[in-house]
Each structure stands twice: as C-alpha cells, then as structure tokens.
Amino acid sequence: MSEPCLTAELLSRPKAELHLHLEGSIEPATVCELAARQGASVSEAEARRRYAYRNFAEFIEAFKWVTSYLRTPEDYALITRELAGRLIEQNVVYAEVTLSVGVMLLRQQDVEANFEAVCAAGKEFRRKGLRLAWIFDAVRQFGSEAAMRIAQVAAKHRSAGVVAFGIGGDELSVSAAEFRGAYDYAAEQGLHRLIHAGEIGGPWQVRDAVELLGVERIGHGIGATHDPALLDLLAERRIPLEICPTSNLLTGALARLRGRDDVEILDHPLPQLLRHGVPVVLSTDDPAMFQITLVEEYRRAHAMGLTEAELVHLAKMSFAYAFLPSAERGPLVARSNVGTS
Secondary structure (H helix, E strand, O other): OOHHHHHHHHHOOOEEEEEEEOHHHOOHHHHHHHHHHOOOOOOHHHHHHHOOOOOHHHHHHHHHHHHOOOOOHHHHHHHHHHHHHHHHHOOEEEEEEEEOHHHHHHOOOOHHHHHHHHHHHHHOOHHHOOEEEEEEEEEHHHOHHHHHHHHHHHHHOHHHOEEEEEEEOOOOOOOHHHHHHHHHHHHHOOOEEEEEEOOOOOHHHHHHHHHOOOOOEEEEOHHHHHOHHHHHHHHHHOOOEEEOHHHHHHOOHHHHHHOOOOOOHHHOOHHHHHHOOOOEEEOOEOOOOOOOOHHHHHHHHHHOOOOHHHHHHHHHHHHHOOOOOHHHHHHHHHHHOOOOO
C-alpha cells in the first residue's frame, strides 16, 4: 500500500483540534458579508490581499482589520456556525476554540452577549457530532490588568464551557512575569492555562511560561528547539506544544527560527520535536487567514517525513492533551478510533 493511501486512511478518522482562533476562521466571503452589515464594501479580492503576510506584524494588522467587522452577537454567531460546519466536513469531533476576549473588551463590546451567541451557535452542531469548548484569550501587549480582567471573565463562564485562560499577541511586548497574578488566579478558579510563547521569541519565552506561569500547553513553542535542555524539560513534564506549521511559515516565524528567508514547510521542526519526545498537538491556528485546514496540516506533516505511526500518534495526542476530565476524554478517544491501524 502506498504512503498517500495510508495518509488518506488516517485522515478519514475523527480528529480533534486544540489551537484554533474563532476570529481567524473568517473566510473572505464572510468578511464581505460582515462588512456589508456595517454599511461598508469589501471585495473578496481585497480580503484575500489582506490575508497575505510577509511577517508577524503584517498578520497582526490583518487580524485587527478583519475583527473590526465583528460588532454584534449575530456576527459572532455567524462565524461560529461557519467554522463548525467546516470542522464537521473534516470529521473533527472536538475542538477547543479561542475567543479574542481582549479585543472584544478593547472595542467595548458586550462579552456576555457575544459569548451567549457563540455558545448557542455551537450547540446547534452537537447533535451532528461536534463538541466545542472555549478558551478566553487576553492580548499580551494590553498588559497585566487587562489580562486579569479576562481571567475573571473566563472564571465566571466556566459552567458555560470555558475550559482555559490564555494569552496571545506580541510575546516580545511584556515579560511573562507581569502576568503571574492572572495565571495564579486562573489556576485558583480551576481554569486550565496556556500561552503563546516561542513563536517569534526564543526558548527563554517558553521556559518563563512553564516556570513562572505554570502553563499546561504552549502555543507554537518552536523557539524551544534552540535549547535541547528545554526540550528535555517539556518532554519530561509532558507539556505539549500546539504546533501550527502553515501559520509559522506564513507569519515569518519559521524564517526567523531558521535565520533565513528562503524557508518552506519542510523546514519546520515538527519532526525534531516529536522525535525528541515533546508532546505535540497539530493545529491550524487561524485557518481562513492562513488558507489551511487540519486535514491539510496532516498531509503537510506527512510530507515532512512523518510515518503513518507518527501521524497516528499526533492524532492521539490531540485527544490526550485536551482540557477535558479523563472520564469525558475517554469516550472521545474511543470514538475517534485513532489508536487502531
């Protein structure tokens, strides 16, 4: 049997995704619809031009632009339904979706109304086999007080399906130590904790996240490859990296890691990380903004040289490191059938 057939067989199984931003899932056609709701005119061609980046700063500007058209709970419900539909098409049965609550608050939106709309839209797909959980995300450059506020809002909505508190944005803007209070509070409230680190920053960003903030997963974390001792630490403590290869390529994070501009997806350190024993969960990050699907990320991982057994292992880890009680995680793993050949 040929390798492509093996990969296709693997991709036909149910799967999970753990690093996925709702706002980054807005397709160009939907940008046009959202803009029209605000009385603006945006063409799909313009949206696609905006969804092209040479570096991380340009991606941040595009993210700010597209989220500027999210104004009402109905807008958030629309993009939730569209994301859920695309996940079902890929046979995703569980996803932890990040909401940019920091951006909502900056724009003085009603977080509770937005989240209620998101939850209602997501529940429509439960009967179709998709379970969604939510991560409330702060923006690092907005500072520690804003992060604490979001941790408090996240704790308030635990019973509605919020499983974790996290921080994204520019990891070079504010030191990790400034957020210890927010992470301590989140832990006290029973929330899981994660952070973007080692995406464009170095291994010290990852180490600080682990040792100062006590995070349970790291968004990206590819900078850790410059520190073998840190890789050993991640492997020993079983702290997974949420790896998004296409995102890293298109934001320039991979070029920055490798120290050259002529990188391609095959230069990604995913195989190195996996074979070092570091837990890895494969994800898309902002699928529409990077024009990628989870299915395609598995294909690209295969192109990097991962064997079928390693791809199966990747799929299993996405369930194993989900922020779910073991009693709830077990049935999802069994249903996914990822452990069989």
